[in-house]
Amino acid sequence: MSEKSVVDNVSKQLFIGGQWRDAEGGKTLDVEDPSTGRVLTKVADASVADGKSALDAAVAAQESWAATPPRDRGEILRKAFELITDRADDLAMLMTLEMGKPLKESKTEIAYASEFFRWFAEEAVRISGRFSMAPNGATRLLTMKQPVGPCLMITPWNFPLAMGTRKIGPAIAAGCTMVIKPASLTPLSMLALGGILTEAGLPDGVLNIVTTSTTGKIMEPLIRDPRLRKLTFTGSTEVGRMLIGQSAEGLLRVSMELGGNAPFLVFADADIDKAVDGAMLAKMRNIGEACTAANRFIIHESVAEEFSTKLATRMGAMKIGRGTDEDIEVGPLVEAKQLDKVAQLVDDAIAKGATALTGGKALDGDGYFYPPTVLTGVSEDATMFREEIFGPVAPIYTFTTDDEGIAMANNTEFGLVAYAFTKEFSRAITVSEKLQTGMVGINQGVVSNPAAPFGGVKSSGFGREGGSEGIEEYLETKYVGLAL
Secondary structure, eight states: OOHHHHHHTSOOSEEETTEEEOOGGGOEEEEEETTTTEEEEEEEOOOHHHHHHHHHHHHHHHHHHHTSOHHHHHHHHHHHHHHHHHTHHHHHHHHHHHHOOOHHHHHHHHHHHHHHHHHHHHHGGGOOOEEEEOTTSSEEEEEEEEEOOOEEEEOOSSSTTHHHHHHHHHHHHHTOOEEEEOOTTSOHHHHHHHHHHHHTTOOTTSEEEOOOSOHHHHHHHHHTOTTOOEEEEESOHHHHHHHHHHHGGGTOEEEEEOOOOEEEEEOTTSOHHHHHHHHHHHHHGGGGOSTTSEEEEEEETTTHHHHHHHHHHHHHTOOBSOTTSTTOOBOOOSSHHHHHHHHHHHHHHHHTTOEEEEOOSOOOSSSOOOOOEEEESOOTTSGGGTSOOOSSEEEEEEESSHHHHHHHHHOSSEESEEEEEOSOHHHHHHHHHHSOSSEEEESOSOOOOTTSOBOOEETTEEOOBSHHHHHHTTEEEEEEEEEO
């Protein structure tokens, strides 16, 4: 399909109770093409009443959906997986148009996103409890797993499809209904997914999609509604803290995938070429706009110059442009605000003594382009040591001893993921144990996998998505005592 056809083929309305409908009063919000800064299309801009209608639909569908056989729920997910796979090219183009990442990156995300549906299609039939005898032999103990109930899901703009499928997949498998609010910057991928799930046979009201430009205004009444039983959010720690506070009133089940400040450690014995390969993945995946992106490159002083030079050569050679061109490797950042933030972080680091080996300044012209940048001599006083960059910038720091490097890595309020490169097995184990993160990549630059639990510690949140742990977030445990 052409770019226009791909966009035109997606509904721009709210999806509530199995029906596509306009927002109250016909209000719309603009969706921008970040490579040009121009409006791509418009989608419905929901009101408070629209949000309530979506929750009404989810509540109404909950009982019958929970009673649906697990195999049937799994088959819907399997069918949706197949439909996503069949339409990967069009979905990738849609994602690139609204978010900016190169087509190759978008296709990678489509494959990743679909795998959550395949994984949880298989998990749906593996929900189990247990039966045992009480220690005194007088009674029997039965435990069973049941769906939590209606869920509210709030997803970010950086992975418009995958951040949805890894929440929707386990909820469907567990028997929960949902209201999902995609990011206003990138709503089209989620709207396309709503159509696919309907085609796959998902009953009316199980999934409801609310697009809005006033997230807080629309979501807070739903979070405080006593009928809602779970809140799951992927986004900034600042917003996560606020949502947790709102959820306390109803004592909701909450899972939060929040900010990151990932360290990338390279020890003296590491294979430097492999470390650079890993760094390219850990830094440049999704243009650096990922909570898992390497944010602080902590390199042993004996190999820092070699690593920095090779990384700068690789990053400096990447082709920048509109992501719809097949040979483009670096697309635009998602919006002007994000571009300004990255530029300010780099300017701050340079003002405090850093040197740009490549990049270092925003590109002129249309769109929100920032070139891949490698900085050496970065001070720990630089703001980017403490804050997520969310852009294609690799700051280099150095260390002398293992303990010093690990201490630098842990010197952050965040704890989502860390990367470490070493040839020594014992060091790999020791470092993995000492790093204060929910995930660790040893000699690899990507850790995300639908079959593995994704999540962090400290200010990076709590709860896990993916793996066998992922479905537990949507299940309650009930105990039944059986007298004989």
